[in-house]
Amino acid sequence: MEFDLRQKAKENIIVVAHRGAAGGNIPCNTLAAYEIALKQGADMIEVDVSCSKDGKLFLFHPGMERAHLNRFLSLSHLNLDVIKKMHYVNYDNTSTQFTIADFDDFLEQFKGRCFINIDKFWDNPQKIQEAIKRHGMTDQMLVKSSLSDKVLNVLEEVAPELPFMPIIRKNHLAHERLLRSNINYVGVEILFKSDEDELASDAFLEKMHNDNILCWANTIIYNYKEQLAGGHSDDSALTQSEDYGWGWIADKGFDCIQTDWPMMLVDYLKRTDKYYRK
Numbered sequence: 001m002e003f004d005l006r007q008k009a010k011e012n013i014i015v016v017a018h019r020g021a022a023g024g025n026i027p028c029n030t031l032a033a034y035e036i037a038l039k040q041g042a043d044m045i046e047v048d049v050s051c052s053k054d055g056k057l058f059l060f061h062p063g064m065e066r067a068h069l070n071r072f073l074s075l076s077h078l079n080l081d082v083i084k085k086m087h088y089v090n091y092d093n094t095s096t097q098f099t100i101a102d103f104d105d106f107l108e109q110f111k112g113r114c115f116i117n118i119d120k121f122w123d124n125p126q127k128i129q130e131a132i133k134r135h136g137m138t139d140q141m142l143v144k145s146s147l148s149d150k151v152l153n154v155l156e157e158v159a160p161e162l163p164f165m166p167i168i169r170k171n172h173l174a175h176e177r178l179l180r181s182n183i184n185y186v187g188v189e190i191l192f193k194s195d196e197d198e199l200a201s202d203a204f205l206e207k208m209h210n211d212n213i214l215c216w217a218n219t220i221i222y223n224y225k226e227q228l229a230g231g232h233s234d235d236s237a238l239t240q241s242e243d244y245g246w247g248w249i250a251d252k253g254f255d256c257i258q259t260d261w262p263m264m265l266v267d268y269l270k271r272t273d274k275y276y277r278k
Contacts, residue, residue: 003115003139005163005186008043009214009255012276015266016117016258017042018220019061027068027088029059030098031109040263044115044142044256049103051124056080057103057131062120075100103128107135117142117258122151129159138162144189144216147174155183165189165216168199179211187214187255194230195248205253216256217249219265234261242268250274 008014020033021040027033034045048061058080065071070089080102088098110116121128121143132141144165145151155164165187166174178185188208192200205215218228221235229249237245238261246268249257259265269275 005115005142005214006212008115010277012043013250013254013269013274014043014115014214014256015041015262015269016044016046016115016216016256017262018046018258018260019048020045021262022260025090025096027090027096027098029061029068029101030088031101031106032098034106034110037262038114041266042114042262044117045110046117046119046258047106048119049124049128050075050120051127052080052083053077054079055127057124057127058083059101059103059106062123070095103131104135107131107137111135111137111140114140115142116140117144119144121145122154125154125158129162132162142186152178152181152183156181160184165214167191171198172204175208175211175213185213187216189216189218190254191218191228192230193227197230200230200252202252209253214255215253216258217252217254218258219246219249220258220260234259234265237261237268238264243272247272247274 017037019028021037022028022033029048037045047059049057050060050062051057060075065073065075068088069086070093075083083100084102086100087095090096118128118141122145132138138161142163142165144167147166160182161184163184163186167189169191172188190199198204208215219233221233227233232245232248246265250269257265
């Protein structure tokens with residue numbers, strides 16, 4: 001299977017499962033959660049990559065040890081063999097059978113199966129890029145970041161071929177620079193507070209598309225006080241109106257939608273004839 005984000009976006013809206021599809025006894029960022037996300041129709045899975053004391057990569061969101069393991073510690077201070085013996089807890093704070101995944105094991109399990117957004121790439125860019133190359137999975141990957149000279153320098157030096165999306169707010173002054181750079185600039189993650197923001201305008205999305213740049217929207221909610229897509233969210237889709245929460249994003253022309261509810265989003269997009277590109 002060949003992986004090309006731009007080509008995939010011509011076929012259907014790319015549904016991104018944030019940390020997999022978690023629920024009940026199955027925690028996020030586990031191999032089980034990612035398998036379930038694919039069963040639910042996700043095109044891409046988002047993973048958090050951390051590094052152990054002995055320099056090994058594993059899947060875990062840094063700083064979430066208390067929430068996901070019920071432990072007051074930092075995994076970065078431990079060796080991987082110790083980390084892999086720890087069990088996640090579920091929503092009731094009860095221990096589960098699910099353990100923390102080795103990054104190499106994850107890559108091998110999902111090689112050739114879906115697109116993968118690597119979060120926390122910038123904490124260990126060299127190590128992560130070496131692992132991706134070792135498994136021959138560059139085309140499946142996507143990394144995103146707020147823009148800075150440091151980020152662009154790392155990309156050009158370490159991973160110029162790795163698909164990249166800058167995270168933008170208010171404006172996108174680096175667009176022309178990125179087009180001219182030695183970076184695989186494939187899209188933009190757009191954060192906006194209201195429908196009237198410039199980055200949410202038809203004109204801005206049209207400009208990006210005219211330059212062959214994909215547009216990514218987040219309907220996930222980290223903090224309900226800080227909306228990532230002007231109130232068009234998983235929460236509003238599921239508790240108020242699917243058309244307002246997800247439909248507005250799809251109708252606007254966004255190419256990628258990151259969600260915590262992949263199955264319900266895919267179902268809605270297909271029911272409303274918004275999933276496949278015409």
